[in-house]
Amino acid sequence: MLSERIQIISSEFGIDISKVKDLKDLENLRLKYLSRNGIIPLLFEDLKSASKEEKPLLGKSLNELRNYATNQFDSLKENLEISSSAKEDKIDLTLPGIIKTLGSKHLLTQTLDEIKSIFKGLGFSILEGPELESDYNNFEALNFPGDHPARDMQDTFFINKEFLLRTHTSPVQIRVMSSQKPPVRAIMPGRVYRNEAVSSRSYCMFHQVEGLYVDTDVTFAELKGTLVSFAQQFYGEGLNYRFRPSYFPFTEPSAEMDITCYLCHGKGCKVCKQTGWLEILGCGMVDPNVFGYVNYDSEKYTGYAFGMGIERTAMLKYGITDIRVFFENDIRFLKQF
């Protein structure tokens, strides 16, 4: 009887499939039951000779058997394939991991962040001015009159007779003092431009931080105290420093601050040109003429100013010998910081 054979084959299939251990066993199972000459298709052949009354019911249970067998086969096949491929590319725990490189801030940004946070701690606020500047703010009001030779200290990109790319951040001093009354205590970071031949020591664009403090009774001693405190926080406690007389049109007296050479510790080497010292910034007491340009009463107020290059500062701190590396965006340089 066909209906009994269907029952028997169904349970035999159940037993056979429970014994399947791998894809090879499974293929044998398929050949035995489901292939064109397998047991189940042959049962469909037998169905043809069944009586008219029996056919619908037998057909139904045969279909059920075939669906059951096919589903069982498919899902077992999927499971076996997954576990066999997992075996093939077994995870090798001795392999090195995949390193995901994280981006970081550019060294100049890091340096400026540090400078800002030190001066914030010393009571300075942070202000900015534009890179396109008037000749008046960049030179005139900073006491570089008309054809004054000091203008040649800074090779300038002129836009026209009246405007230029600022050659230093000092014009922001003029903007700040023209727009607010003393006391003023701020640092002013930003880009500056100079029409110089590019070399390991100079670039056509770089960054500076300007500093300005104006109030009643501001002294040179305070200037020194503030800058020494900055240098110790930035370059490290034990450093030696000195102030050397210098000249800037907008400060009187003017000075430059040196620290002990990081490379030779003062003995003298190529980096410090055998002097044992490295210049880190320019500074001085605001020239009364400058106060005149911004309508500050120079009888009542005194002030100090200072300015430093950020590239130069980073180069000194990290022993970098070529300024161009800051602008080449070579990942081998950038990722060291």
Ligand code: DAH
């Ligand atoms: N502006 C000067 C320069 O670019 C640097 C400087 C020197 C700024 C002395 C100052 C200062 O504020 O007091 O060379």
